[in-house]
Amino acid sequence: MPREPYQRCSQAIFEAWLKPRIQAEDLIDSHFGLKFESLVESEDGVESTLVDVQTCERHIVKSQYVVGCDGAGSRIRTHIGSELIGGPVPMAMYLVHFKSKDLTTLQKQGQFWHIFFTSSAVLIAQDEIETWTAHLPITLDTNWEKMDPLQAIYDVLGGSIGPCPVKVDEIMVKSAWRPKICFADRYMSSIGRVFISGDAAHQNIPTGGYGMNTAVGDSFDLGWKLAAVLHGYGGKTLLDSYEIERKPVAVRNIERSGVHHQVHFDYGGWFRELGRGAVVGDSPELRAVLDKTVKHVAAHDGENQDHGIEMDYRFPDSPVVFGRDGVNQAEWNPRTYVPSTFPGSRAPHVFLQNGKTSIMDLYGRAFTVVDFTEYGQLSNEFAAKAQELRIPLTRLHLPAETHAAKVWGHQVVLIRPDDHVAWRLPAGDAGAVDAESILKTVTGHGPRVEANEDSGSAFVAEGKTFTSTTGNVDVSEIKLQAEFQK
Numbered sequence: 325m326p327r328e329p330y331q332r333c334s335q336a337i338f339e340a341w342l343k344p345r346i347q348a349e350d351l352i353d354s355h356f357g358l359k360f361e362s363l364v365e366s367e368d369g370v371e372s373t374l375v376d377v378q379t380c381e382r383h384i385v386k387s388q389y390v391v392g393c394d395g396a397g398s399r400i401r402t403h404i405g406s407e408l409i410g411g412p413v414p415m416a417m418y419l420v421h422f423k424s425k426d427l428t429t430l431q432k433q434g435q436f437w438h439i440f441f442t443s444s445a446v447l448i449a450q451d452e453i454e455t456w457t458a459h460l461p462i463t464l465d466t467n468w469e470k471m472d473p474l475q476a477i478y479d480v481l482g483g484s485i486g487p488c489p490v491k492v493d494e495i496m497v498k499s500a501w502r503p504k505i506c507f508a509d510r511y512m513s514s515i516g517r518v519f520i521s522g523d524a525a526h527q528n529i530p531t532g533g534y535g536m537n538t539a540v541g542d543s544f545d546l547g548w549k550l551a552a553v554l555h556g557y558g559g560k561t562l563l564d565s566y567e568i569e570r571k572p573v574a575v576r577n578i579e580r581s582g583v584h585h586q587v588h589f590d591y592g593g594w595f596r597e598l599g600r601g602a603v604v605g606d607s608p609e610l611r612a613v614l615d616k617t618v619k620h621v622a623a624h625d626g627e628n629q630d631h632g633i634e635m636d637y638r639f640p641d642s643p644v645v646f647g648r649d650g651v652n653q654a655e656w657n658p659r660t661y662v663p664s665t666f667p668g669s670r671a672p673h674v675f676l677q678n679g680k681t682s683i684m685d686l687y688g689r690a691f692t693v694v695d696f697t698e699y700g701q702l703s704n705e706f707a708a709k710a711q712e713l714r715i716p717l718t719r720l721h722l723p724a725e726t727h728a729a730k731v732w733g734h735q736v737v738l739i740r741p742d743d744h745v746a747w748r749l750p751a752g753d754a755g756a757v758d759a760e761s762i763l764k765t766v767t768g769h770g771p772r773v774e775a776n777e778d779s780g781s782a783f784v785a786e787g788k789t790f791t792s793t794t795g796n797v798d799v800s801e802i803k804l805q806a807e808f809q810k
Contacts, residue, residue: 398524410506421497441483444592511567526574531584548741562768688718696729
């Protein structure tokens, strides 16, 4: 499990906390109130045109690389000719973000994080004090701008039974949005200096909470690789590997969000078939649907229990992972996480003998070679060769950490800056190790490669669609999208 306990924080609160820290950081030039207009890419760099939204003044920014983290409606994605693959669910949501301190009504059944109602409506507690978000299902032909937000909140709280009034102190935001699942067919421009990340590269239904988590994974992966290239020790294959590693993770995660959404959509349909009048009472039909729903949700609880999705990130086809050492990796399962140092997997967290220090706390800022052998000769060889190649590498010699060595299962393991395993010494191997070839491969000095269809495009080639969606469509033409989705 993670080194630190899970933390829950509303995006609105997190961004408000993060912004002043970004502005105060000497290593970050932050500018607000500018809109991206266009870019021109060459072999030598990128020129981006930004427009001041207040003065309409144009600014030309020259850079070696550009990363488009500009959301679902990414203009940078359009500029690199990348198209979205996927589609929407067959309904939309009317959203009302509001403040209310009427906890007697809102927490009548106890404190909660999310409430999924049998009507398919959802109520989210943003701070569990006074800020809430209500999502009410609506048909695609609904004129949501004429809807009463207060009535929508009452309808959400009433579920399948009927409106439930609550004292509302303030309506903060109201809009309509349509859940959709899609991914970009390309994460990198043909020249290789412009990339997309986060919602610009993939979008999912919120069920499961995979959106921001996948985006952070993208940024970490691309960030350390760009840093390696800019510092002179990373090769071009390192940047090629970004899409190869991250697109399969995105496709897997967004598909699973659709699976979770379908669970709620299923029982919502059963209750709609009953009709509102039949939901009140104790009829045999109602008891049958309630029993069916309880069993259905219990049997499909992956939204909160899919540790394989949340923890077991693997990069089995990466060109910057060295050697699979002939050992079969445990089969991936969305439900379970099996700690492993198989090349391409994230190295497992384990506490050291003092019971307080995580092995991850001892990693260096770039590469780290972890050596559990008595004398540490091999890690010394890696450190010497890394210094010769000017690759930043930390040597971590832990001969007394027998428990950690047992969990990891291998005596010498090379860790990347993102904590994934770049290489490991095969079990029982006493032969010669070519440290130079390993280090050159994992820093991107191997053959150039391209992403293959298995990283996502096979969905189109085989006519597949994501769970819960209406099929692969022109995502830009979807009705009832919120501004953040366009």
